[in-house]
Amino acid sequence: MLKIKSVSKSFEGIKAVNSLNMILEKKGIYGLIGPNGSGKTTLFNLISGFLPIDSGEIFYRGIPIHEKKPYQIYNMGLARTFQLTRIFPKMTVIENMMVPPKNQKGEKIFNLFLNKRKVIDQEINIRNKAMDLLNFVGLFPLRNELGKNLSYGQQKLLELARILMGEPEMILLDEPTAGVNPTMIRNLMEMIEKLSDIGKSFLIVEHNIDVVIELCRWVYVLDHGEKIAEGRPNEIKSNEKVIEAYLGV
Amino acid sequence: MTLFLQSLVNGIIAGSIYSLFAVGLTLIYGVFNFINFAHGELIMLGAYFFYLFINPPFSFIIPFALILSLFFTSIAGLMINRFVYQPLKNSSHLTLLISTLGLSIFLRNFAQFIWGAQIRDYHFELKRGFLIGGISITTIQIVIILTSIIIIFLLYFLFSHTIIGKSMRAMSDSQVLSRIVGLNVKKITIYVWITASSLAAIGGILLGADTNLQPGMGLINLIKAFAATLLGGVGNIWGALWGGFIIGVAENLGIWVISPGYKDGIAFAIILVMLLFRAKTIFLKS
Amino acid sequence: MDFILHILIMISIYSIFAMSLNLELGYTGLYNFGHIAFFGIGAYSSAILSKAGFGFFPPLIIGMGLSIIASFIIGIPALRLRGDYFGIATLGFGEIMRLFFLNEAWLTRGPMGIPGILPPSFFGIIINTLPRFLILNLIFMILIWLFLYILIKSPFGRVLKAIREDEAAALSLGKNVYLFRLKSLMIGSAIAAIAGSLWAHYISYISPNEFTLTETIIVLLMVVLGGEGTLSGPIIGALTIIGFQEILRFFNLPPSLSRYIYPLREMVFGLTLVLLMIYKPQGIVGRRKDA
Numbered sequence: 056m057l058k059i060k061s062v063s064k065s066f067e068g069i070k071a072v073n074s075l076n077m078i079l080e081k082k083g084i085y086g087l088i089g090p091n092g093s094g095k096t097t098l099f100n101l102i103s104g105f106l107p108i109d110s111g112e113i114f115y116r117g118i119p120i121h122e123k124k125p126y127q128i129y130n131m132g133l134a135r136t137f138q139l140t141r142i143f144p145k146m147t148v149i150e151n152m153m154v155p156p157k158n159q160k161g162e163k164i165f166n167l168f169l170n171k172r173k174v175i176d177q178e179i180n181i182r183n184k185a186m187d188l189l190n191f192v193g194l195f196p197l198r199n200e201l202g203k204n205l206s207y208g209q210q211k212l213l214e215l216a217r218i219l220m221g222e223p224e225m226i227l228l229d230e231p232t233a234g235v236n237p238t239m240i241r242n243l244m245e246m247i248e249k250l251s252d253i254g255k256s257f258l259i260v261e262h263n264i265d266v267v268i269e270l271c272r273w274v275y276v277l278d279h280g281e282k283i284a285e286g287r288p289n290e291i292k293s294n295e296k297v298i299e300a301y302l303g304v
Numbered sequence: 305m306t307l308f309l310q311s312l313v314n315g316i317i318a319g320s321i322y323s324l325f326a327v328g329l330t331l332i333y334g335v336f337n338f339i340n341f342a343h344g345e346l347i348m349l350g351a352y353f354f355y356l357f358i359n360p361p362f363s364f365i366i367p368f369a370l371i372l373s374l375f376f377t378s379i380a381g382l383m384i385n386r387f388v389y390q391p392l393k394n395s396s397h398l399t400l401l402i403s404t405l406g407l408s409i410f411l412r413n414f415a416q417f418i419w420g421a422q423i424r425d426y427h428f429e430l431k432r433g434f435l436i437g438g439i440s441i442t443t444i445q446i447v448i449i450l451t452s453i454i455i456i457f458l459l460y461f462l463f464s465h466t467i468i469g470k471s472m473r474a475m476s477d478s479q480v481l482s483r484i485v486g487l488n489v490k491k492i493t494i495y496v497w498i499t500a501s502s503l504a505a506i507g508g509i510l511l512g513a514d515t516n517l518q519p520g521m522g523l524i525n526l527i528k529a530f531a532a533t534l535l536g537g538v539g540n541i542w543g544a545l546w547g548g549f550i551i552g553v554a555e556n557l558g559i560w561v562i563s564p565g566y567k568d569g570i571a572f573a574i575i576l577v578m579l580l581f582r583a584k585t586i587f588l589k590s
Numbered sequence: 591m592d593f594i595l596h597i598l599i600m601i602s603i604y605s606i607f608a609m610s611l612n613l614e615l616g617y618t619g620l621y622n623f624g625h626i627a628f629f630g631i632g633a634y635s636s637a638i639l640s641k642a643g644f645g646f647f648p649p650l651i652i653g654m655g656l657s658i659i660a661s662f663i664i665g666i667p668a669l670r671l672r673g674d675y676f677g678i679a680t681l682g683f684g685e686i687m688r689l690f691f692l693n694e695a696w697l698t699r700g701p702m703g704i705p706g707i708l709p710p711s712f713f714g715i716i717i718n719t720l721p722r723f724l725i726l727n728l729i730f731m732i733l734i735w736l737f738l739y740i741l742i743k744s745p746f747g748r749v750l751k752a753i754r755e756d757e758a759a760a761l762s763l764g765k766n767v768y769l770f771r772l773k774s775l776m777i778g779s780a781i782a783a784i785a786g787s788l789w790a791h792y793i794s795y796i797s798p799n800e801f802t803l804t805e806t807i808i809v810l811l812m813v814v815l816g817g818e819g820t821l822s823g824p825i826i827g828a829l830t831i832i833g834f835q836e837i838l839r840f841f842n843l844p845p846s847l848s849r850y851i852y853p854l855r856e857m858v859f860g861l862t863l864v865l866l867m868i869y870k871p872q873g874i875v876g877r878r879k880d881a
Binding site: 103105124125126129130134135137141142143144145146150153154155157159160161162163164167168174178217218221 | 740741744745746748749751752755756758759760761762763764765766767770773777
């Protein structure tokens, strides 16, 4: 599904990602861990088109995406969230939700005036779907609230729900549980599992090892831009190289 | 061939004035990270102050009038710093740009209010010209070239060998670090504005002597200064010097290729090309 | 009475112009400092073509078309630039356009300008009285306002808002930010052309001097003063500025004093812009950015 082939990226001479290889073939929940500065977020930025790669290739469903722009990659079914939530602060929750769906006729000016019926119908459909998703994540009561008035945990939920509006098949989650209270963490984990059950795949950057162990079927470990290990969560937990990397020895 | 050389010489003369403008602009841009659209008006004010002091009721001798002009233009620059830049220094680039646009209109019309819209002249005898090897050049133009050479040396000395100059360069690298290292940012800020304003004033006076004065003279020269700044690299003082000369020469050679009516447009075209060639993308990645 | 009609007509024309800049600046975050160029294209198209006998609407449409093409040409490269550099690039474009109007005398009569532009006439109606002009302008103004209202409240407007709030997030959600900005620029330029056309017909004489950076800054002032990114802001801004400008004209001063009025007025505009930026960037109608 997602293939990362010998991808490298340097910043001013320092290799942030060094000839990385990762192949995520089957559906499921994958983990990406590593000490701070190991290149995890950089990798997300490379995959999602926010940063250009220096060398290598990235494929999604067999199609090269390393030269595509972020909006094209989202529309192919590969979505991402950000470390610090990026919801639209002065738009309501429901407005936030209605931005992502693809092929909105109302985004083309022609249609606004010549195809009004279809635009309105589509809006109604999108709104209904948004309400359903908000229900799923438990944000329905807050649907008319401005984004900036949500608590941090609620913003994380919104970000997740919002991404789902575009019906992605694979979602890159950047530290979904960072800064979030334990109840919400449990909440998020349940949601991720439910979504996985219905066929969505995840690649999750996480610092919370417990979350990784419980959720992920396979884990990649990065250190200084290189993959130092990959395997099932339990194997990784006791991997010497991994322990060394985290202890900074 | 003579015509070509003549254009080249004209270009170098114009370029030396543009260099003065550009260094001032790039200094402000490099240290404070904003494009001072009112820089053109500092040029204009310098020229007008000089006009004020060499004419009745003052009728001062040239050197004294010169010093006074530099002094008052620097005051104007410091006031821009105090009343426009300082209150807005943490705002977006756009807010600052718009404010300086408003300021530019204010100052331009202030000059028109006081001195009227008509074209004025210093009436120097020095506009007499001579022929050197077939190239015609006026005394004023020789003065211009000599002045810019002197100033280039002074600038070199200032920035490489004085503490003030080196502090200004440090600040243009990083204000935060400069503060940490113990540099008196407030004091250096003042010096930067005085330097930039003085350069603008000298350039304005030279320009006025070579051509004439009118309230709108600032804007078109700001554009040329900005083009030179872009060519030389933002914040790069030596680059701005080169840039100024390149613009001057490009303009004067360019009119052989395109209609003279578009001469002022050459600087614009260079701006467009430079901006697009370096294409800084709008969005900064998360 | 005529004077009041004149003020209202000017307000209506500038409202349209300000609304077009507001779409670009307030709603899409594009600081188009060369916006006067599109106004000028509309004005010159109408002036030249209507005098050549093409009536009122065809020159208007052609002017809009030319404006759209021009905005496309400058937009494609300039939209890759950061906000303030985009401002400078468009400013440069505006000035080059002015030089074009000034130099291509075979087309525009250069510095002499184009006099004697006839009042609009179509379907047998001739707009040759002030009340008729006002009604024509008001119809345009209302139609354009409605158009913008629909646009802003639509999914298209929603994406614009998202882009304004967080461009990277909008990109990550599948929106082609660049294309939306380009479309906004093209629509804004077309509307500016309409304003230019109406103005040319009303003033009946145009020259390149009227299409300078100063004019763009005055419209910018209207947009910012009224409140950028609001639907009524540009109209309020136009009302205030034009009101101020024309009322000054009302005091028929002796010629010796009148030469002071123009620069003084412009000084007020410049100062207002600076003060607005410092103290109340959201304008009259707008809300504070962090409210």
